[in-house]
Amino acid sequence: MKDKKQNSGFNTPKNYFGDFEDRLFHKLNEDTIPKESSFTTPKEYFNQLDSSILQNSDSTVYPTKVIQLFSKRTLAYAITIAACATLIVSISNRNKTLNTIDNIEITSIESYIEEGNLEMDSYDIGSLLNDEDLTNTISEKEYITKDVIEDYLFDQIEDTSILIE
């Protein structure tokens, strides 16, 4: 039976008939997989489902009390508390003045040091000063001379024999 399909103008993709069997058997194998999942439901489940859903969703049968998250009274309290807190903070901030080293009295600093609160030795102080500060503060000309030291010692020490030695 020779047909005239070649004259109809229709064509197929390349090698369509070559791999047709493979695709067909793949589909046949798929068809052998059971369509049913084997899950079942209790008897009359779906017949009763509608009424069960409607019963549970009917709000007129079981009215539910709705508690508003923000009642008017609670809201008023919250606003009052927030206003008071803001007022207190702003007043306390207004009274505060900024403490700087300039507006602390010298006597206060001295008494602070005398009370032994400043635990610093000469090395600690030295570490706070740079070379320039040191040369500006202590110049060679300001060194205490030998004579002055001797005079000071003679005046202050009772047993001067140690000095003669």
Next chain:
Amino acid sequence: MVKEKQLISALQSIEQKESAFRKLVSLYKERLYWHIRKIVIDHDDTDDVLQNTFIKVFKNIDRFKGDSKLFTWMYRIATNEAITFINKKVKQNNITFEDVKIQLISRLESDVYFEGDEIQLQLQKAIATLPQKQQLVFNMKYFENHTYENLSEILDTSVGGLKSNYHLAVKKITAFLKTNETF
């Protein structure tokens, strides 16, 4: 005939079923493809329908009694599958069988798997205007060279009825081509 009987008994035996089925597919896939293609037009749709046809054959071969030729039986399944496929489109789009065919034919010009010239395109358009039965008869007689006896078995229609269908189809197609002559 002896060969067909052997093939049928192989298809109906558990041990040989798969290998016999492969042989059957190899023998008839092309002829059934072209038969389906003339009805559903699109290649991918044809592929789906052809696969479904063979799956039905595989699943129902045990019930084949041999009252008709195996080839005729398969053709009948293929025709039913293809018409069912088109009828689904008819239902989905709520239009007639002929309208679906006209829609499908209108896409042929951009179809990569249609290489027909202007005359062949016009012929497909003319076929699409025919009633379903006349389309079937014309395609199977004109393109596939079936005898009226064969067609009678496949389409379950008398030879006289088929002849009448075919002549009517040819007349309408000729008229269509004359009216829409662009070549």
